[in-house]
Amino acid sequence: MRVDNSTVEAFKKKLEEAEMAQLSSELRFEEMMKPHTSFRVGGPAQVYAEPSNTKELVALLSASDSVGMPYFLMGNGSNIVVSDEGIDGLVIRLGEKFSEITSEEDPQDPDCVLIRASAGTLLTKLSSYAAKAGLTGLEFASGIPGSLGGAVFMNAGAYDHDMSEVLEKVISISPSGEVISWKKEDLALGYRSSVFMIKGGIVAEAVLKLRRGNIDEIQAQIRTYTEKRTKSQPLNFPSAGSMFKRPTGYYTGALIEQAGLKGFSIGGAQVSEKHAGFVINTGNATAADIDALVSHIQATIREKFGVELTREVRFIGRGFN
Numbered sequence: 001m002r003v004d005n006s007t008v009e010a011f012k013k014k015l016e017e018a019e020m021a022q023l024s025s026e027l028r029f030e031e032m033m034k035p036h037t038s039f040r041v042g043g044p045a046q047v048y049a050e051p052s053n054t055k056e057l058v059a060l061l062s063a064s065d066s067v068g069m070p071y072f073l074m075g076n077g078s079n080i081v082v083s084d085e086g087i088d089g090l091v092i093r094l095g096e097k098f099s100e101i102t103s104e105e106d107p108q109d110p111d112c113v114l115i116r117a118s119a120g121t122l123l124t125k126l127s128s129y130a131a132k133a134g135l136t137g138l139e140f141a142s143g144i145p146g147s148l149g150g151a152v153f154m155n156a157g158a159y160d161h162d163m164s165e166v167l168e169k170v171i172s173i174s175p176s177g178e179v180i181s182w183k184k185e186d187l188a189l190g191y192r193s194s195v196f197m198i199k200g201g202i203v204a205e206a207v208l209k210l211r212r213g214n215i216d217e218i219q220a221q222i223r224t225y226t227e228k229r230t231k232s233q234p235l236n237f238p239s240a241g242s243m244f245k246r247p248t249g250y251y252t253g254a255l256i257e258q259a260g261l262k263g264f265s266i267g268g269a270q271v272s273e274k275h276a277g278f279v280i281n282t283g284n285a286t287a288a289d290i291d292a293l294v295s296h297i298q299a300t301i302r303e304k305f306g307v308e309l310t311r312e313v314r315f316i317g318r319g320f321n
């Protein structure tokens with residue numbers, strides 16, 4: 001439900017009381033989400049903020065908690081479909097402003113380096129930072145267009161590797177603004193899942209442990225992964241990557257292809273001709289087109305093969321949740 005004006009005013013006042021007048025003045029209203037998502041769909045966020053540090057993030061969370069303003073937190077928008085009607089309440093985006101990288105020798109292991117990065121840092125940037133420094137472990141992430149925070153939340157991965165292999169520590173913020181430090185063994189990292197998906201909370205920063213390696217081999221591995229992606233994925237169309245989680249014992253793309261759905265479209269949303277596990281925006285798709293197409297795929301696969309396809313991409317906003 002849309003948040004009323006008095007709640008929005010109370011929220012701004014709370015920020016000002018917390019000496020965040022600048023942040024309050026930078027809030028945007030009815031900000032279209034379309035340009036902030038890789039699918040290039042989505043209506044307006046009622047209130048939109050891009051904090052530049054943890055203090056600002058905590059202030060936004062505390063203010064929204066105390067006035068009862070719902071919030072949605074996003075990173076680079078590469079694993080979401082935002083409703084055409086938009087998102088009620090506050091959208092907090094951890095983007096370029098929230099992206100700092102530092103590194104230090106690992107005091108426990110001279111062969112390793114610890115990289116500390118803020119949640120808005122792009123994985124592609126982190127992967128190339130590591131490669132340039134001759135550090136191995138993040139090659140798999142070189143083509144994943146998400147933020148570090150989104151990648152921790154989803155335990156993003158590719159080519160039989162995922163974030164669980166490199167994460168050492170995570171600093172998160174609870175919905176009421178409490179800062180919590182997590183050791184890797186408490187992060188419950190599984191296939192595209194983490195403790196944050198189950199318990200909530202926002203990833204503010206993470207420490208990755210990477211091993212010293214051979215710079216030429218690291219760069220060659222990245223080139224191989226990039227070639228594989230370019231050959232097999234429809235990277236020239238807006239999408240959110242693989243639409244579904246991989247069902248045990250099956251390949252999603254093969255199931256969808258066998259069901260005769262390759263190329264099938266509803267409005268501007270289409271099952272990619274290049275990779276049937278991807279739904280793409282051919283130019284003028286709406287979120288409703290994507291939702292209808294995904295529901296149609298799920299129903300067809302259930303009917304034909306008795307297999308339940310679960311959405312990996314998250315559908316956010318009015319009418320979706």
Ligand SMILES: Cc1cc2nc3c(=O)[nH]c(=O)nc-3n(C[C@H](O)[C@H](O)[C@H](O)COP(=O)(O)OP(=O)(O)OC[C@H]3O[C@@H](n4cnc5c(N)ncnc54)[C@H](O)[C@@H]3O)c2cc1C
Binds near residue numbers: 074076149201
């Ligand atoms: C072309 C393409 C290829 C892709 N390939 C891969 C791939 O190989 N492997 C893979 O795993 N994924 C892939 N993806 C999907 C996507 O890039 C990842 O899931 C990525 O981790 C999402 O990060 P994001 O910052 O874009 O998250 P968003 O889309 O902004 O958000 C996704 C979810 O994460 C939550 N979230 C975001 N940031 C935080 C945070 N700081 N703290 C807590 N929760 C947060 C949001 O609330 C939301 O629920 C691909 C996407 C595209 C478009």
